[in-house]
Amino acid sequence: MSKPIIAVVGRPNVGKSTLFNKIIGQRLSIVEDTPGVTRDRIYAEFEWRSKSCMLVDTGGIEPFSNDVILSQMRRQAQLAIDSADVIIFVTDIRSGVTATDADVANMLLKSGKPIVLCVNKCDNVGSPPADIYEFYNLGLGDPIPVSSVHGHGTGDLLDAVFEHLKDYQDEDYADEYIKVAVIGKPNVGKSSLINRIAGEERVIVSNIPGTTRDAVDTVIENEYGKFVFIDTAGIRRQSKVEENIEKYSVLRSYMAVDRADVCIIVIDATEGFTEQDSKVAGYAHDQGKASIVAVNKWDAIEKTDKTMNEFEKKLKEDFSFMSYAPFLFISAKTGQRVDKLFELIKHVYEQNAMRISTGKLNEVLAYATARVQPPSDKGKRLKIYYITQAGVKPPMFVCFVNRAELFHFSYQRYLENQIRETFGLTGTPMKMVVRERG
Numbered sequence: 366m367s368k369p370i371i372a373v374v375g376r377p378n379v380g381k382s383t384l385f386n387k388i389i390g391q392r393l394s395i396v397e398d399t400p401g402v403t404r405d406r407i408y409a410e411f412e413w414r415s416k417s418c419m420l421v422d423t424g425g426i427e428p429f430s431n432d433v434i435l436s437q438m439r440r441q442a443q444l445a446i447d448s449a450d451v452i453i454f455v456t457d458i459r460s461g462v463t464a465t466d467a468d469v470a471n472m473l474l475k476s477g478k479p480i481v482l483c484v485n486k487c488d489n490v491g492s493p494p495a496d497i498y499e500f501y502n503l504g505l506g507d508p509i510p511v512s513s514v515h516g517h518g519t520g521d522l523l524d525a526v527f528e529h530l531k532d533y534q535d536e537d538y539a540d541e542y543i544k545v546a547v548i549g550k551p552n553v554g555k556s557s558l559i560n561r562i563a564g565e566e567r568v569i570v571s572n573i574p575g576t577t578r579d580a581v582d583t584v585i586e587n588e589y590g591k592f593v594f595i596d597t598a599g600i601r602r603q604s605k606v607e608e609n610i611e612k613y614s615v616l617r618s619y620m621a622v623d624r625a626d627v628c629i630i631v632i633d634a635t636e637g638f639t640e641q642d643s644k645v646a647g648y649a650h651d652q653g654k655a656s657i658v659a660v661n662k663w664d665a666i667e668k669t670d671k672t673m674n675e676f677e678k679k680l681k682e683d684f685s686f687m688s689y690a691p692f693l694f695i696s697a698k699t700g701q702r703v704d705k706l707f708e709l710i711k712h713v714y715e716q717n718a719m720r721i722s723t724g725k726l727n728e729v730l731a732y733a734t735a736r737v738q739p740p741s742d743k744g745k746r747l748k749i750y751y752i753t754q755a756g757v758k759p760p761m762f763v764c765f766v767n768r769a770e771l772f773h774f775s776y777q778r779y780l781e782n783q784i785r786e787t788f789g790l791t792g793t794p795m796k797m798v799v800r801e802r803g
């Protein structure tokens with residue numbers, strides 16, 4: 366399910382990150398119980414009136430340097446225009462409307478995106494200050510007075526944001542389409558891969574009605590099924606300057622992951638695994654998405670008959686946190702094994718959506734507990750009464766036990782492995798929830 370994206374844009378020091386933290390800080394607690402390796406301070410999930418969405422602080426992407434404020438702001442505004450569903454434009458009551466505000470407002474206005482105008486630092490409760498009327502000149506509609514420090518007005522602000530999201534559709538493609546995100550660092554060959562796929566297959570480029578996103582996705586139908594390769598607003602139209610800033614590319618990857626069913630994590634064979642790879646892959650894992658690791662530029666590697674095995678062995682260590690992910694060694698340049706991707710995407714997608722009957726699960730449980738006895742502590746032994754599957758995408762299993770504290774991580778791991786050995790679940794993370802039952 367894809368969540369709407371709300372981007373915060375504005376000059377330095379108007380209070381964007383204060384606003385971001387206020388909104389997230391007050392409402393993040395609900396989702397915080399899934400500890401992720403990838404939680405980023407500029408991109409986070411929050412809930413408002415029981416709706417989940419993602420908030421992006423575009424100002425947190427790169428530190429502003431004084432001489433290029435306007436060009437940086439335009440870049441950040443462009444990111445918001447490309448990828449957000451609603452934009453919060455933050456201004457400052459103390460400085461009034463500046464020339465830069467007017468310039469950026471113009472740019473936002475031209476984009477046709479829904480925009481909510483926030484006038485920050487209105488710290489006095491009560492009627493809004495007279496100065497606020499000046500902000501109507503920006504042409505962005507009613508200015509909403511907010512004090513990010515105190516939190517006043519943030520509720521009205523979010524209501525205004527959600528007014529624009531009334532018609533937001535969770536799913537922009539029918540279920541029969543498998544949505545694929547091609548993610549990875551700049552220059553690993555993501556756009557080459559998409560172009561290769563698009564060049565070889567019948568492509569229907571579609572602008573989907575009903576979505577506010579300005580995405581041009583690549584829709585492909587072939588003997589394996591129907592696929593949508595999500596355009597991360599820039600995979601193909603990318604400006605190199607922007608992509609060179611690591612945070613932009615990480616952010617774009619996150620957004621693509623949110624919309625996707627399957628993630629293709631592209632890494633560069635000539636460079637090997639890097640820290641940034643683990644960041645985007647970790648996000649895909651945390652979000653419960655099926656994943657494939659595509660090792661690209663395989664043509665550029667000098668090989669012997671052992672090279673692939675050695676590579677795979679090393680990568681298995683690097684990707685040990687997602688040991689379920691299959692590897693595919695490809696070349697976007699020559700097309701080598703690119704055709705294999707579809708079969709694999711289809712396969713991991715099905716695994717991610719797999720439903721296993723309670724009967725079959727408990728056969729595995731009986732076998733597993735007979736083979737390795739559940740742990741005990743101070744004479745008390747763990748009893749697992751039964752397991753049942755409570756959800757898909759990713760498969761989620763609930764174990765009913767006598768005492769949760771006896772269900773050590775290592776035994777959970779063992780059980781997970783037994784389930785994987787029996788049912789496969791290739792390419793997908795799985796979740797295990799423990800419930801006590803008297």
Ligand code: GDP
Binds near residue numbers: 379381485487515
């Ligand atoms: P950013 O550069 O737009 O992200 O701005 P920051 O969030 O870093 O805020 C810049 C400064 O403005 C900090 O000193 C904040 O404490 C201050 N500030 C932010 N919001 C408010 C507010 O609502 N009222 C007041 N009085 N100060 C604020």
Ligand code: GDP
Binds near residue numbers: 550556664665699
């Ligand atoms: P992106 O930033 O991840 O979208 O990467 P690009 O698709 O723009 O590719 C970056 C560079 O790597 C370009 O110079 C490509 O020609 C090159 N490249 C991409 N795929 C391959 C490949 O399979 N083999 C080789 N040798 N070069 C590739």
